[in-house]
Amino acid sequence: MKKLLLLFIIFITYLFAFTLRVDAENLYKFTNANFDTSNSIIVLSAQDTTENFLDQNIKLVKMEGKAYFDIESAITTFPKQDWIFNSGPIKEIKISQFSVNPCKIRVVIYYDNDFNPDSINFFRIKNNIIIKLKNGTICDNEYFHNTYRDEHSSSSDFYEYLTITTPVEQTNDSITGQIQDAFNVKAEQTFEKKELKLNTKYYLNNISTRQNGILINGFGAVTIERPMILQNPSRIVYDLPNTLVDTKLRNKEFKINETETVKIGQFSVNKARIVITTDDVGDYIPIYSEDNQSLILANYKKTNNTTLYNHSSNAIDYIKEKENPLTESLIIKFDSPIVHGLDRYNDKLIIYLYNVSKYNDTNFKETFKNTFFENAVIDLMPKIGLKLTIPFQQDAMVSSYLGADGRSLKIKIKQVKKKQEPSIVLNPVNPKAQTGTKRVVIDAGHGGTDTGAIGGGINEKDITLDVAKRVEKLLRQKGYEIKMTRADDTYVSLQERVEISEQYSPDIFVSIHVNSSVKPEITGVETHYYHQESMELAQTVHSSFASAIQSPNRGLFKSKFYVINHTTSPAILIEIGFISNCNERLQLTGEKRKQATARAIADGIQEYFAKQNR
Numbered sequence: 001m002k003k004l005l006l007l008f009i010i011f012i013t014y015l016f017a018f019t020l021r022v023d024a025e026n027l028y029k030f031t032n033a034n035f036d037t038s039n040s041i042i043v044l045s046a047q048d049t050t051e052n053f054l055d056q057n058i059k060l061v062k063m064e065g066k067a068y069f070d071i072e073s074a075i076t077t078f079p080k081q082d083w084i085f086n087s088g089p090i091k092e093i094k095i096s097q098f099s100v101n102p103c104k105i106r107v108v109i110y111y112d113n114d115f116n117p118d119s120i121n122f123f124r125i126k127n128n129i130i131i132k133l134k135n136g137t138i139c140d141n142e143y144f145h146n147t148y149r150d151e152h153s154s155s156s157d158f159y160e161y162l163t164i165t166t167p168v169e170q171t172n173d174s175i176t177g178q179i180q181d182a183f184n185v186k187a188e189q190t191f192e193k194k195e196l197k198l199n200t201k202y203y204l205n206n207i208s209t210r211q212n213g214i215l216i217n218g219f220g221a222v223t224i225e226r227p228m229i230l231q232n233p234s235r236i237v238y239d240l241p242n243t244l245v246d247t248k249l250r251n252k253e254f255k256i257n258e259t260e261t262v263k264i265g266q267f268s269v270n271k272a273r274i275v276i277t278t279d280d281v282g283d284y285i286p287i288y289s290e291d292n293q294s295l296i297l298a299n300y301k302k303t304n305n306t307t308l309y310n311h312s313s314n315a316i317d318y319i320k321e322k323e324n325p326l327t328e329s330l331i332i333k334f335d336s337p338i339v340h341g342l343d344r345y346n347d348k349l350i351i352y353l354y355n356v357s358k359y360n361d362t363n364f365k366e367t368f369k370n371t372f373f374e375n376a377v378i379d380l381m382p383k384i385g386l387k388l389t390i391p392f393q394q395d396a397m398v399s400s401y402l403g404a405d406g407r408s409l410k411i412k413i414k415q416v417k418k419k420q421e422p423s424i425v426l427n428p429v430n431p432k433a434q435t436g437t438k439r440v441v442i443d444a445g446h447g448g449t450d451t452g453a454i455g456g457g458i459n460e461k462d463i464t465l466d467v468a469k470r471v472e473k474l475l476r477q478k479g480y481e482i483k484m485t486r487a488d489d490t491y492v493s494l495q496e497r498v499e500i501s502e503q504y505s506p507d508i509f510v511s512i513h514v515n516s517s518v519k520p521e522i523t524g525v526e527t528h529y530y531h532q533e534s535m536e537l538a539q540t541v542h543s544s545f546a547s548a549i550q551s552p553n554r555g556l557f558k559s560k561f562y563v564i565n566h567t568t569s570p571a572i573l574i575e576i577g578f579i580s581n582c583n584e585r586l587q588l589t590g591e592k593r594k595q596a597t598a599r600a601i602a603d604g605i606q607e608y609f610a611k612q613n614r
Contacts, residue, residue: 027103028074032219033081033095034201042131058122067117071105089115090133128404144401144410145221145292148342152225201242204272207249207264209256213298222295226344229281236281238297243272290337290406300341305384308354309339315359318367328372329412337406349398351388359386372413416532438609439481441501443511443563444468448491453516455579460514463588467576468512470598478606494562501567508537509571511563516580523584524552528559528573537570537608544604548596551577
């Protein structure tokens with residue numbers, strides 16, 4: 001009898017597994033889940049199919065403190081995701097295989113009570129589902145992947161600290177355990193938590209060499225930075241931000257041909273580095289696939305272009321965008337996905353549109369008349385396709401973007417704000433020394449009659465002055481020259497602070513403040529910058545500061561505060577905590593927190609200068 005029962009169970013198990021295999025042909029396999037914290041976007045990527053499309057009518061079920069939605073006829077090929085956030089209205093996001101018969105993925109979003117779930121919107125591009133969690137312009141028309149950028153550091157590189165919870169795989173040796181697995185009946189499962197500093201956008205898991213270059217494959221959205229050319233030996237260096245390299249590929253050298261090699265490594269916690277040793281450093285360019293999942297780094301003069309694509313495309317529309325007086329974008333739409341290469345020169349950008357054969361020159365010129373792109377030219381190149389040449393100022397910052405459907409290309413140009421010449425000052429204080437010693441202005445926020453924020457009878461001005469003096473002491477011990485905008489409890493206007501800095505002509509300007517909110521439960525640290533040249537300083541100091549202080553990391557903000565807007569040196573404003581929260585206020589007035597804050601800021605400043613000297 002027991003044998004018959006066992007045989008019956010095995011038969012049912014086999015039948016169930018067979019049914020799943022048959023049904024799997026009609027399933028959508030989701031291969032990737034990414035969360036962009038800077039834009040509050042979840043991107044779920046499925047294998048593209050030509051016959052069917054994902055259900056566009058996803059229904060969001062709203063409940064008290066949470067909401068969820070299901071994706072029918074879908075399975076995940078990645079582990080269960082459990083993202084726990086330390087700041088912001090979104091507290092936790094869970095993505096898991098909710099059921100297997102029928103196959104259904106469930107995404108659950110937990111949020112604060114004051115968060116409005118009606119702001120959650122869904123977009124579908126091919127079989128990518130994009131969930132936008134806040135209002136804004138992102139995803140309203142196109143979801144663009146950043147494919148190239150001049151910047152070697154960006155606010156998009158910095159993500160708040162994340163706790164990932166994943167199930168611990170357990171092997172079932174018993175027949176009972178195997179039957180439970182077959183029927184998706186799980187016993188109590190063990191989970192482990194892991195702290196991450198960022199949310200990687202690209203996982204690089206394969207590299208293969210070609211006769212004149214290398215092919216890189218991975219999952220997510222790949223971005224490449226402006227390359228560096230080095231000598232002795234001659235080599236070109238490409239950095240891929242927000243990229244994690246598979247451990248089996250790290251620090252291995254591959255042979256491209258008889259004279260050229262390539263090596264790939266994990267340069268930092270969130271950046272991959274690819275070094276190609278070649279005498280033809282000026283001829284290597286990145287070539288992007290139509291889905292931005294793979295990348296070719298190749299000698300474009302020796303590449304057989306016909307092997308890069310299997311279909312042709314035509315330019316069908318031209319759009320201009322102006323974000324502000326210094327930033328404009330060119331967008332070209334195509335009737336099918338494109339394959340393109342990019343070559344960055346000091347004063348121009350060349351885009352090779354390998355599989356594009358037709359465009360309207362009159363419409364192109366008319367659209368971009370009186371813009372940064374009015375001198376751009378499109379040339380028809382036999383056996384190559386089209387060549388788009390965009391000239392610009394030498395100090396401009398350039399970025400390129402590819403639409404998620406591969407049918408639109410966006411080029412953004414940001415001109416650097418020209419620094420204003422400081423007003424003539426008679427008998428300037430302590431002209432900048434020629435010894436190479438770095439000079440820092442420390443600005444203690446508020447002072448005198450300006451108390452700043454007040455909480456529990458404590459004034460912001462007292463905390464900022466205390467911490468500023470500690471930073472001054474630590475930096476002087478490291479050999480820096482320091483100028484304080486105020487050294488005691490006196491009132492100094494914002495304009496006077498700027499004038500003090502401009503007369504001193506420092507290498508950097510650091511303003512220290514304490515935050516406040518009408519919501520007493522809010523805590524955390526944040527750093528503000530305004531001008532692009534201040535970005536790296538903000539990122540470096542904030543990274544040091546946020547990792548050293550036990551308080552939620554609220555991230556980087558681009559803010560037009562007077563002192564960091566009007567100073568001509570790289571300038572940041574640091575909010576070291578919330579005086580409006582009683583627990584954090586108690587810490588901010590304590591010896592331990594003040595000294596840890598000062599040390600972290602000083603360490604971040606030293607790390608920033610070390611980077612400048614590399």
